[in-house]
Amino acid sequence: MNNQLIRRKGLLLIISSPSGAGKTTLTRKLISDLEDTVLSISVTTRQKRSNEKDGLHYYFINEDAFKEMIKQDNLLEYANVFGYNYGTPKDRVTEAIQSGKDVVFDIDWQGASQLRKSFNDNIVSIFILPPSATELMSRLIKRDQDSFDTIKNRLNAAYDEIKHWDEYDYVIINDKITESYEELKAIILSERVKITNSNKSKIETHVNTLLHDLSDRLSSS
Numbered sequence: 101m102n103n104q105l106i107r108r109k110g111l112l113l114i115i116s117s118p119s120g121a122g123k124t125t126l127t128r129k130l131i132s133d134l135e136d137t138v139l140s141i142s143v144t145t146r147q148k149r150s151n152e153k154d155g156l157h158y159y160f161i162n163e164d165a166f167k168e169m170i171k172q173d174n175l176l177e178y179a180n181v182f183g184y185n186y187g188t189p190k191d192r193v194t195e196a197i198q199s200g201k202d203v204v205f206d207i208d209w210q211g212a213s214q215l216r217k218s219f220n221d222n223i224v225s226i227f228i229l230p231p232s233a234t235e236l237m238s239r240l241i242k243r244d245q246d247s248f249d250t251i252k253n254r255l256n257a258a259y260d261e262i263k264h265w266d267e268y269d270y271v272i273i274n275d276k277i278t279e280s281y282e283e284l285k286a287i288i289l290s291e292r293v294k295i296t297n298s299n300k301s302k303i304e305t306h307v308n309t310l311l312h313d314l315s316d317r318l319s320s321s
Contacts, residue, residue: 107292108191109298110197111291112219113204114212114268117228126228127206129281132289140193146184146290159189171274177207177214182253186211196305197222202288206207209264221298224291226284227268231275237292 107242117123131139154160161169166185178187188205192284196203205215212225219242230236237257240251265271270287274280295303
């Protein structure tokens with residue numbers, strides 16, 4: 101089946117996890133590896149870190165600009181995380197999926213819940229779990245980006261985030277990053293060729309054309 105022929109629009113790929121479970125590593129690898137896959141870049145009111153670039157990791161804006169985006173209904177979803185606001189710009193996402201690109205969302209369960217209300221079809225949600233609480237804490241400490249208090253806050257948030265695992269279509273336990281990535285990639289490739297409401301009419305058109313052409317060939321033979 102020719103995926104490019106029948107797919108009417110791209111998938112919305114929601115990938116969530118507690119901080120430190122490996123979500124960002126997996127999503128970045130997915131973007132670089134799979135064709136027609138782009139990352140939804142969020143806007144945020146937090147300060148830019150030294151290793152981040154505006155427009156690549158996030159769009160860094162102030163509180164007033166964020167409130168204006170909400171007022172103008174320019175965000176698909178938004179949430180306050182650790183005292184800062186994060187949101188997904190609507191226009192860029194809509195343009196991408198209409199052109200057949202799969203859009204990856206690196207968002208938490210709150211954002212995932214809001215997205216599901218905006219889109220009834222073409223959503224695939226995946227939750228990434230750490231192999232253990234000890235490993236999760238170890239990864240947060242090794243990142244050497246946050247203070248002890250911040251790490252403690254992230255562990256508290258992880259506790260709440262993990263409780264929402266069963267709201268997702270798929271769950272991957274990220275013990276070994278290579279194996280976890282292969283699982284993630286297999287899910288995406290499978291979902292690309294699944295029959296959904298958005299591509300069914302196009303598949304039916306293709307099938308009818310095939311049957312008509314085959315009928316003509318059989319009748320003339």
